[in-house]
Amino acid sequence: MEPLDQHSSKGELTRRRIIAEAAPVFNRQGYAGASMQDIMAATGLEKGGLYRHFSSKEELAVESFRYALAQSVKLRTHDLEHVEGAIAKLRCIVDRFIGTPSAVPGGCPLMNTAIDADDGNPALRRLAREGIEDWKKRIAAIVDRGRRTGEISREAVPRQVANTIVATLEGALMISRIEASRQALQDAAASLNVFLDALAPAARPAKKRAR
Amino acid sequence: MEPLDQHSSKGELTRRRIIAEAAPVFNRQGYAGASMQDIMAATGLEKGGLYRHFSSKEELAVESFRYALAQSVKLRTHDLEHVEGAIAKLRCIVDRFIGTPSAVPGGCPLMNTAIDADDGNPALRRLAREGIEDWKKRIAAIVDRGRRTGEISREAVPRQVANTIVATLEGALMISRIEASRQALQDAAASLNVFLDALAPAARPAKKRAR
Secondary structure, eight states: OOOOOTTOOHHHHHHHHHHHHHHHHHHHHHHHHOOHHHHHHHHTOOHHHHHHHOSSHHHHHHHHHHHHHHHHHHHHHTTGGGSOSHHHHHHHHHHHHHHOOOSSTTSOHHHHHHHHTTTSOHHHHHHHHHHHHHHHHHHHHHHHHHHHHTSSOTTOOHHHHHHHHHHHHHHHHHHHHHHTSSHHHHHHHHHHHHHHHTTSGGGHHHHTSOO | OOOOOTTOOHHHHHHHHHHHHHHHHHHHHHHHHOOHHHHHHHHTOOHHHHHHHOSSHHHHHHHHHHHHHHHHHHHHHTTGGGSOSHHHHHHHHHHHHHHOOOSSTTSOHHHHHHHHTTTSOHHHHHHHHHHHHHHHHHHHHHHHHHHHHTSSOTTOOHHHHHHHHHHHHHHHHHHHHHHTSSHHHHHHHHHHHHHHHTTSGGGHHHHTSOO
């Protein structure tokens, strides 16, 4: 959320409080699964109070998802400029995800919304797609810079590295949640670290042996 | 589904048809998102007709998930005994998933149910957990046999290999669906093939260099 400025009113404050309190409900239960009753219980407001601030359940769901996504992106990628080196930056992205996979209760909002909105809500689907694109672009840009400085082999494909990191982390989170155990996240991180090591130019020749 | 035997009645046939027709609805929309109206539309039966065969929406959802899962497992792991070699078997599992990620319309039933039932339906959650465990056990058993025959390095950890393959494939499927593109699946498969190559004993020393 943006910091409050001088134009923020009491209404705006209430609107932001509703979003922050509704976000975990939508994140846990999905757009269809979260009822207005659930939102009323989480926010302590009557239906009329909610509709004074949001024109529809869909608008509230979209704003809640934007909020959850912003919290996650912040947690996953902030302050990376202080980490030296492309591979160390990528390693940091993996470590942070494993350490704190969910900024808002209910798991990764991207995964939840991608699955939930897949065949349903088009506004949420578009936001989830943009969120994944944005995350992948940040990773691909790090790989690209690493290739230009020579830290990462020219053979590494930034888009492939980004897809692999995001897929492995999100899939491991899914397994971890259903198993109620961190094992899958730890195993995925160990495999991703081997994968990241192999991005260095010195590591590439070993990969190119005949099968 | 089991083949019909002499005890199968018309009722049993109808029950099986309902399950097969309800499965894509639950898989696409989730347990909470699929209404009895949606199920009625998909099966062409009235509510009374459905409740003659299933005591509750939950029972129908559970049976539909069992059906979708059985179809997926069949597609992903059948006939693997005809593939020679542990790494070739693992490669085949990856290739099949990339080639036909979804046996029942709506994506991988494991992922959908894992996310959907995560904070909701306990019976579906248990089935999803068992489905993931079963898939991982099949992969870990292949790695274990490969270690015993010497095809796979003793340093490879079967559970870690299984978590990595399942996580990467499921995560890539999630990205592919939200992007409406096969790119993430193809990128994940390329990275998994490098990972599988590195399981061979000859490939291991290159991984153990000092960082």
